[in-house]
Amino acid sequence: MIDARDTALIFEGGGTRNSYTAPVVEKLIAEDVQFGWVGGISAGSVHALNFASRDTWRSENAFTEFVGNPKFGGWRSVVRGKGLINGEWAYEQSEDVLPFDFDAFSRTTEEVHVEAVRADTGETVAFNREDLRTLDDVALAARTSSTLPILMKMREIDGVPYVDGALGTSGGLLIDAARAAGYTRFVAVLTRPRDYVKGPQKRERAVRRVLRSTPKVADAMVARPSIYNAAKQSLIDEADAGNAYIFFPEAMGVESTELDAEKLRANYAAGQEQIEREWPAMREFLTRDRGR
Numbered sequence: 001m002i003d004a005r006d007t008a009l010i011f012e013g014g015g016t017r018n019s020y021t022a023p024v025v026e027k028l029i030a031e032d033v034q035f036g037w038v039g040g041i042s043a044g045s046v047h048a049l050n051f052a053s054r055d056t057w058r059s060e061n062a063f064t065e066f067v068g069n070p071k072f073g074g075w076r077s078v079v080r081g082k083g084l085i086n087g088e089w090a091y092e093q094s095e096d097v098l099p100f101d102f103d104a105f106s107r108t109t110e111e112v113h114v115e116a117v118r119a120d121t122g123e124t125v126a127f128n129r130e131d132l133r134t135l136d137d138v139a140l141a142a143r144t145s146s147t148l149p150i151l152m153k154m155r156e157i158d159g160v161p162y163v164d165g166a167l168g169t170s171g172g173l174l175i176d177a178a179r180a181a182g183y184t185r186f187v188a189v190l191t192r193p194r195d196y197v198k199g200p201q202k203r204e205r206a207v208r209r210v211l212r213s214t215p216k217v218a219d220a221m222v223a224r225p226s227i228y229n230a231a232k233q234s235l236i237d238e239a240d241a242g243n244a245y246i247f248f249p250e251a252m253g254v255e256s257t258e259l260d261a262e263k264l265r266a267n268y269a270a271g272q273e274q275i276e277r278e279w280p281a282m283r284e285f286l287t288r289d290r291g292r
Contacts, residue, residue, distance in 0.1 A: 011044035021189050037112075039113035049112070058100065066098045071089045082153065085257075087155060125162070254267045
């Protein structure tokens with residue numbers, strides 16, 4: 001067991017780019033790393049919840065074989081009014097295909113943090129472990145956090161519609177939430193390379209037109225690049241100061257909406273090769289003496 005309970009584990013989203021970082025989840029589970037806090041947004045929430053349930057099988061399949069299921073999404077799903085990704089099926093009706101071990105989740109103890117955004121007000125809403133008391137609670141947190149505007153149908157909770165948590169105050173990287181929870185050491189698993197900078201929204205007028213019924217979501221989409229870039233730079237600054245370890249993908253082979261299972265398996269294999277090669281450095285950070 002590696003005792004890293006003074007460290008927060010942060011997962012970036014990125015749709016099916018997370019097939020590349022799934023092996024990192026599995027490696028941390030296999031090495032029995034015990035973090036004090038784990039958080040994720042959008043597809044990163046799936047990683048966070050899979051880690052918190054210590055489920056290596058689900059970590060791999062959630063972004064490979066499962067995505068290849070015809071019910072998951074695609075243009076037929078769009079035609080049927082379910083969105084490019086069928087969030088209702090993927091998160092709430094697929095327990096027979098991709099079961100979540102809620103009992104195992106209930107036995108772990110690290111803090112869990114997932115965020116979504118209210119589509120009506122633009123407010124960031126957090127789901128913490130105490131909010132995730134049932135399997136349905138877990139499914140709702142993951143679905144709302146992962147609901148891409150325009151591409152997916154919004155999910156309502158008590159009449160309130162929600163969209164992707166990456167449009168909130170974190171920009172998609174939960175460094176500030178981890179700090180607010182009292183953490184000063186971080187392991188961050190990203191789906192974009194170190195030199196990636198998110199550019200400004202180039203289609204602002206079109207975005208505002210399509211989202212005219214939810215103007216706060218449009219505002220958030222326009223604001224997100226600067227928030228994301230600032231959060232990423234803050235993480236890099238922490239790494240430069242020796243307080244963070246960041247896993248940056250070196251050979252990402254897919255975009256966020258890739259649904260081809262064969263391509264996702266190849267991307268998974270590339271991520272697996274990188275984390276095996278990089279593990280000694282990550283382990284050194286996790287086990288470094290810090291005067292405890």
